[in-house]
Amino acid sequence: MAAPARFPLPTPEIHVWVAYLTARCNFACDYCIQKPQIVPGQRRKPWGKYAELTGRQWVDALNAFPVRPVHPLILTGGEPSLHKDFAFIASRLEGYELDMTSNLTFDIDAVAREMKAHGKRFVTSFHTYHPKFITPEKWLDQAERLRDSGLVEKPTFSMVNLQRFPHFRDDEHDRNLAKLTELADRRGLIYQFNEFRGTHMGAPYERAQKHSIECTSAWVNIDPEGNVFNCQYHLTERKNAFGNITAIEACKPLPAMGEFFACTDFGFCDPCHENSGHGAFRDINGQVFRRTANDSRVYLKWMQPDAIRAVARRYFGQGDHAEAEQALLAAIGKQREAGQDDGETWADLGVALYETNKKKQCLAALLHAIDLGVTRTEIVGSTLHVARELGMVEHAKSTILRHVPAQILSRIEQALDAMQPIAPAQG
Ligand code: SF4
Numbered sequence: 001m002a003a004p005a006r007f008p009l010p011t012p013e014i015h016v017w018v019a020y021l022t023a024r025c026n027f028a029c030d031y032c033i034q035k036p037q038i039v040p041g042q043r044r045k046p047w048g049k050y051a052e053l054t055g056r057q058w059v060d061a062l063n064a065f066p067v068r069p070v071h072p073l074i075l076t077g078g079e080p081s082l083h084k085d086f087a088f089i090a091s092r093l094e095g096y097e098l099d100m101t102s103n104l105t106f107d108i109d110a111v112a113r114e115m116k117a118h119g120k121r122f123v124t125s126f127h128t129y130h131p132k133f134i135t136p137e138k139w140l141d142q143a144e145r146l147r148d149s150g151l152v153e154k155p156t157f158s159m160v161n162l163q164r165f166p167h168f169r170d171d172e173h174d175r176n177l178a179k180l181t182e183l184a185d186r187r188g189l190i191y192q193f194n195e196f197r198g199t200h201m202g203a204p205y206e207r208a209q210k211h212s213i214e215c216t217s218a219w220v221n222i223d224p225e226g227n228v229f230n231c232q233y234h235l236t237e238r239k240n241a242f243g244n245i246t247a248i249e250a251c252k253p254l255p256a257m258g259e260f261f262a263c264t265d266f267g268f269c270d271p272c273h274e275n276s277g278h279g280a281f282r283d284i285n286g287q288v289f290r291r292t293a294n295d296s297r298v299y300l301k302w303m304q305p306d307a308i309r310a311v312a313r314r315y316f317g318q319g320d321h322a323e324a325e326q327a328l329l330a331a332i333g334k335q336r337e338a339g340q341d342d343g344e345t346w347a348d349l350g351v352a353l354y355e356t357n358k359k360k361q362c363l364a365a366l367l368h369a370i371d372l373g374v375t376r377t378e379i380v381g382s383t384l385h386v387a388r389e390l391g392m393v394e395h396a397k398s399t400i401l402r403h404v405p406a407q408i409l410s411r412i413e414q415a416l417d418a419m420q421p422i423a424p425a426q427g
């Protein structure tokens with residue numbers, strides 16, 4: 001259905017209408033892209049309090065529109081099923097194809113029953129597993145129930161790919177994710193991994209500085225009170241609303257995609273705007289762009305040295321030695337800023353440097369660790385091993401002997417003659 005000339009919301013193929021039914025979520029993921037800053041370890045909070053439109057208000061307003069979007073209308077949040085009238089809204093909207101994003105914690109049978117009673121179903125849906133907030137078994141049960149319920153024609157089940165972002169993972173996360181993929185494979189649930197959209201132009205979403213830029217958008221974002229925005233940042237900040245769906249005749253027309261408008265808030269944009277294909281920017285040279293980089297190292301600046309060492313160990317465990325090295329250098333930098341010099345971190349760095357084939361630096365790091373009192377057998381053995389490879393045994397021994405008795409060093413050398421490989425330091 002083509003939009004009448006005066007209807008303010010664009011409907012062309014590229015535009016996506018999103019109804020944020022609520023800002024609330026029953027989970028609190030630290031990598032949630034609805035956080036002002038995507039800081040590791042900081043949980044998501046609702047971005048504001050809303051007098052949420054009732055189900056009847058949503059339905060009356062949207063059903064009264066003279067047009068329908070080409071793309072399915074996305075019911076989202078927060079967690080949209082927390083809206084008290086979620087099933088009512090989904091089953092009473094007329095003429096809309098529907099999509100939802102949900103963490104799958106709702107009563108699927110109840111929603112399916114109500115939708116079915118009104119001859120409705122979602123065409124698509126998107127469900128991501130969040131390992132810190134639901135067990136793999138429970139989520140998989142829910143995913144299978146949804147898949148088999150007929151509630152959604154084509155549901156998508158997914159996981160966020162945090163392989164390059166251990167900053168947002170811990171053992172529980174990794175354990176649950178591994179368990180889920182194992183069970184899903186065994187039980188035949190099809191799933192995908194999604195790109196983590198947590199960086200902004202190669203920097204974290206830290207919202208440190210605003211710049212002027214030109215922007216274009218194919219988003220029609222409706223907040224929990226019915227206010228209309230064309231970017232999620234302005235939605236969460238309640239800034240630059242075009243109008244409200246309950247008084248659509250007074251709503252200002254949204255610019256078309258490709259029609260650039262000036263914005264002084266660039267730098268505070270949301271990840272979807274940059275990465276989805278439904279938004280773009282134009283710089284002062286007239287260059288149109290979206291995101292240009294996706295650098296995981298940016299998160300280290302917010303983390304404490306111990307947490308960074310844990311990140312480094314995860315990188316190490318997955319064979320990503322260059323990233324482990326960078327993380328450990330960042331940890332050492334932070335420790336030094338605080339007037340500390342931690343031998344264990346230097347020992348970890350030495351091992352990482354060995355794996356990236358920087359053997360001279362490796363030897364220097366290990367000797368520094370020994371100087372700082374890390375004299376465990378495997379560290380001393382590893383140091384001698386590298387020193388032998390570099391032909392620098394006497395140099396190494398002169399440092400080691402300041403901290404390790406000659407008798408013990410001699411035993412380690414004998415053991416080394418029987419050859420043991422260099423091993424990652426524990427700590
Ligand atoms: S479940 Fe989704 S909306 Fe809720 S905190 Fe996690 S990522 Fe954010």
Ligand code: SF4
Pocket residue numbers: 213214215216230231232233234263264265266267268269270273279
């Ligand atoms: S430049 Fe960023 S903050 Fe401004 S309208 Fe575009 S997406 Fe929103």
